[in-house]
Amino acid sequence: MASGAERLLEVLAAHGVEVVFGLPGVHNLELWEALRGSGIRLVGVRHEQTAVYAADGHARATGGLGVALVTTGPGAANCLGATGEAFASGSSVLVVATDIPSTLRRPGEYRGALHETRDQRAMFLPVVKGGWTLRTTDSIGTYADSAALLATSAPRGPVYLGVPTDFLRADAGGWSRIPTRVPATPDVTAGVDLVAAARRPLIWAGGGAARAGAGEAVAALSERIGAPVVTTYGARGLVDHPHVVHGPVHLPEVGALWDEADLVVGVGSDFDGVMTQDWLQPAPPKLLSVNVETVRNYTPDVTLRGDARAVVAALVDAVPARPDDGLAQRVAELNGLVRKAVEADEPDAVPLLDALEGHRVVVDMCVAGYWVGGFGRFTRPRELAYPVGWGTLGFGFPASLGAALTGRVVAVCGDGGFLFACGDLATAAQERLPVTVVLVDDGGYGMLRHDQVSGGREPFGVDLANPDFVALARSFGVEASAVGGFGAAFRDRLADYTRRDGPNVLVVRARLKPPPTTSPRWYRKVRT
Known part of the structure; x- marks a missing residue:
């Protein structure tokens, strides 16, 4: 039978994890022993915060799950700043932290065991998408699978999994993978009339579009409806296309695209304060939001929920074509103005x-x-x-x-x-x-x-x-x-x-x- 540590690594491997980042401590050494022959690469870091930042960087680079393995109490607490960044940026990170042995824990009491906290999971809850602390030795496979799925499901974000140290050595029991759901074909009917009526549309692509791999679909929609594309920090490099603006909306020359648009199609963006200059950009006359969540910073006229790539691709097929043959030239001229602005500034x-x-x-x-x-x-x-x-x-x-x-x-x-x-x-x-x-x-x-x-x-x-x-x-x-x-x-x-x-x-x-x-x-x- 597999130990808890071995089962955890088995689940991670099943989710495509090939590398983990971590720092050893007295409570998580069983994980290090299990890693010896697991086939998963261990990158040992010098600070727990680095473990989560590195997992975040790996997740952003690969589009997969980044994993940080840290020890109990202060080791876990050292991760909070980096975990908050992963949360706010929508990075698929799993933080696995050991906790004190279950045999030493008394509900509602702090006893002063080595590295004990009153509630380690509670420290993470404000900066994670979800989190669990294991209560039984045979649940590690199920909870690790659930945590990995949650972290990598839209909207992506970090997840905390707390494992009492004695569970790493105990018999983990069996587990079976949670079946993934086949997404339904998106219904874009509610957005078609909105797009069809627009004469000066603008596509605003955010980090959700990048994480969904929606670049080609966004480019196709841009061509079909004649809309320039501006990207947020999280969507830089989304697609190489002549309709993509190379500068941020913080330049008046680019910001004018927002001001002049009669429809903004927001793809995978929550229109945060950093991009909108703390929402000093006026609300657009019409807003179509393609997102997995409700956008609250501006009120959409229509929200199309679902995977950004699938929804935008369906829009391309459904909306009437109104290409703008002069758009590429105008965007090129705008990009030239952006370059001159940087040179002068x-x-x-x-x-x-x-x-x-x-x-x-x-x-x-x-x-x-x-x-x-x-x-x-x-x-x-x-x-x-x-x-x-x-x-x-x-x-x-x-x-x-x-x-x-x-x-x-x-x-x-x-x-x-x-x-x-x-x-x-x-x-x-x-x-x-x-x-x-x-x-x-x-x-x-x-x-x-x-x-x-x-x-x-x-x-x-x-x-x-x-x-x-x-x-x-x-x-x-x-x-x-x-x-x-x-x-x-x-x-x-x-x-x-x-x-x-x-x-x-x-x-x-x-x-x-x-x-x-x-x-x-x-x-x-x-x-x-």
């Missing part, structure tokens, strides 16, 4: 954006990352991972470790955020992960420095005494070098580093002005 950002084109990129919450997230040119799905959900500083480097298991990735980090998880340079080195860190050293928290200065105050508490980042990386056995600015030396070194094996760090000493996607520079203002 922050010319030093242009070579950074150009050098990253064609690479898969994970960015942190830093000024350089904001430029890349808003204005980087991405043409394939899953080319960009951005912490748009919670906006968690420190996301970039650890998330890139999970993404790098699928091939070379570039992590764009600031000096402050990189220090959150710099110890996991050891993980990158030990696992020979193909990640290139572009570490922009501006001597502090550049965005916050900007906020203080633009408010007429002297910088205070935002400048940092940084280590020698090149020496730091080399001390872990990671190749590293430094350049000044984003000129030719940066371009050539980045091209060289991204062709090599294993990890490397490129330190760039530069300061960039925050882009217009950042809230202090939003062009839409509260009316007073």
